[in-house]
Amino acid sequence: MQKKLIKVHPTDNVAVALVNLKAGDVVSFEGEEINILSDTKSKHKIALETFETGARIIMYGVLVGSANNTIKKGDVLTTENVKHQSEKVFGRTETFSWTAPNVDKWKDKTFLGYHREDGQVGTENVWLFFPLVFCENRNIEILKDVFEKELLKQRANPHQMLLRSLVSGAQETEVLPTTSDVFDNIDVKFITHPGGCGSIRQDSESLAKLLAGYVNNPNVAGATVLSLGCQNLQISTFKNALNAINPNLNKPVLIFEQQQMGTVDNMLTAIVKESFEAIKKANEVKRKPAPLSKLRVGLECGGSDGFSGISANPTLGAVSDILTALNGIAILSEFPELCGVEQELVNRCVEDEKGEKFLKLMKTYEKSVIDAGSGFDMNPSPGNIKDGLITDAMKSAGAAKKGGTSPVQDVLDYGEYITKPGLNLLCTPGNDVESTTAMVGSGANVVLFTTGLGTPTGNPIAPIIKVSSNTELAQKMPDIIDIETGAVIRGEKTIEEMADEMLEFIIDVASGKIQTKAKLLNQNDFIPWRRGVSL
Incomplete structure (x- = not known):
């Protein structure tokens, strides 16, 4: 029964x-x-x-x-x-001890990744195009059209073919390309954004850190960067941010400034020629075995339901504990969705200084929300509430299960890059894409994303593995769900059994053997967090 x-x-x-x-x-x-x-x-x-x-x-x-x-x-x-109501937290209240899970069956496992000179290992090999300022978004879009058509040989969207048929009044069929992708070992991705100028200088500096983190991410082989010239986010600001993260970075980073190059045609011609040669060289990098300690997993939830904190999120928590026991890295973010579980997380911090930093970031963030006329208690969305998450603390208590039970080794503000193995807390909004964007910018080379209602989020450089909390969602939206944990709800599998299946799946994704549904849908979401106002 x-x-x-x-x-x-x-x-x-x-x-x-x-x-x-x-x-x-x-x-x-x-x-x-x-x-x-x-x-x-x-x-x-x-x-x-x-x-x-x-x-x-x-x-x-x-x-x-x-x-x-x-x-x-x-x-x-x-x-x-x-x-909504949550406990007040002022500091550590008890000594924390942790019994790590037995990882004997995982310690000799490997994944096939892209080894970078700084010791990081990527799960993808991406050449990344992005602007320092929104004024260059149009040029990025032009380059995207050029490179995708000539390098990726993408087929027409079926909805485009449908519209073409409606316009012509006849059944249209696509003429398939006679050749495959030009390069078989590298992806070319493009980022646009609304920042870099017009807001407070701190937002531009924050964006510089985020973009520098994307360049430093092990999934990125190199980058082409476009600048206008007069914007707040100067090339020097971006270079300083990159140097702060990795002073010994040895990746090709091609930077072009429009106001120094004259016409758009002159600049785009130079970009196409130089980027093509760099991409061709980056294509030579091959996958090689790497220990699981090189995995840096971001932990995300979006479109959560009343089962998320019972099935999907605890499964991520068990995976997180296995990886941290193997000296890998897990990142727990979405600070508005940690409201109510601060005491547990403070007690789990390995250093009092880290716990103090976490509380300071939480209180500063919450004050800014209150000053804007809202509060963390407004975090649950209509969809969350409809499916049983009726207070922020209730939502948070389930969301925090993604972080497992291991010690908190470090606490990072937005834009800071991970340096310590183990569980890291990263200050981000609860917004799915802003949070995912930030974790990848802090070094995550794969992201586990749980959902109970269905969320189609992806990322330009990191694979996003979608995990449904219930079987019904996986059956209704099979095009976005990679793994489902409904068997836990039915009592057919334990959290530990489900975590073992998930880690095997992660290894296959990290090795390039399985493409995530988000990648198949070409879902490349990127939203920086703007903390300030526009000027």
């Missing part, structure tokens, strides 16, 4: 509905009969005791809200009867 309710942590006073329940149903749970008082959709929460107004609501073992009014035992929790 399928279980109908689940309690995530022994101290929880709410349970999650695993199936749709109707008012009047009686559910046997933990040795007692629970009378269901309201129609309750799966993924939503049922009160396991009667809450009086102001009573503390506990889930995942932490405070996730308080009762707005009386909530009877067996009733469903909603945005009307529950409000």
Whole structure:
């Protein structure tokens, strides 16, 4: 018989509905009969005791809200009867110890990656084009059209063929190219963005760090950089940021400044010639075996549902623990979605200084949100709420499961590059693309992205592996989901078994044996975080 309710942590006073329940149903749970008082959709929460107004609501073992009014035992929790509440945190409260998982079966495993001279290993081999300022976006788009048509030999979009048929009134068929891609061992990718000028100087400096991180990322073989000349994000600012991250960088970085080169035609001609030669050379790099300690995995969730914190996110957490035990790197970001679990994370920091930095970043970020007339409590989206995540602390407690249980080795502000093996906390927004963009800019060479509702996010230089929290989503949107963890909800697989399957899949993706759905869809999202205002 399928279980109908689940309690995530022994101290929880709410349970999650695993199936749709109707008012009047009686559910046997933990040795007692629970009378269901309201129609309750799966993924939503049922009160396991009667809450009086102001009573503390506990889930995942932490405070996730308080009762707005009386909530009877067996009733469903909603945005009307529950409000966001989280614990106040001031510093470390207990000594942390960790028992690492047994990784004997993984310690000799390897993936086939691209070895860089600085010791980093890429899971992709990408030549990257990007502008320092939005004024060059049009030239980037022109170059994208030129290089994709001539190097990648891309087929026409089927929707383009449909429109062509509608315009002509006849069935159109595509004439396929007679040759394959010119280069078989390198991808050419393009970034555009709205920054580099017009906002406060700090935003331009932050963008410089992000772009420098993309160049330094082991997935990038080299880059072509376009500058106008007069913008806030000067070439010197970008070079300084690159030098700060890696003073011994030995990658080709071609920089072109339009105001020094005259006409657009002159500049584009030079760019095409020089970039082609550099790309041709970068194509010579081949994949070679690398230990799993060279994996740098970003941990992301987007379009989350009430099962995300029970199936998909804990699976990522188990993978994170395996990798950190192997001396690899995992990155947990989305600071608005760590609201409510700060105490656990502070206690897990290996140094008090790191815990203090984390709290300072959290408080500064939250103050800026409040000053803008909002708050972290506004983080859950309509889709989150509809599928059972009704407070930010509830969402955060489930989201934090992606970080597993290992010690926090480092805490990074936005734009800082990872240097320490183990679990790293990175200050980013909760916005899916802004967060993913930032983790890759901090050095992630692959990203695990969980979703319960479906999110088609990708990245220009790093493979994004989509993990669904439930089987229904994987069946409904098979074109965006790589792995599904619904078997955990049904009790058919343990978190540990699911994590083993996921790590094998990651190795195949990192080795180029499997292409992610995001890559097949040519999904290349890039959104920098603008902390300031426009001037």
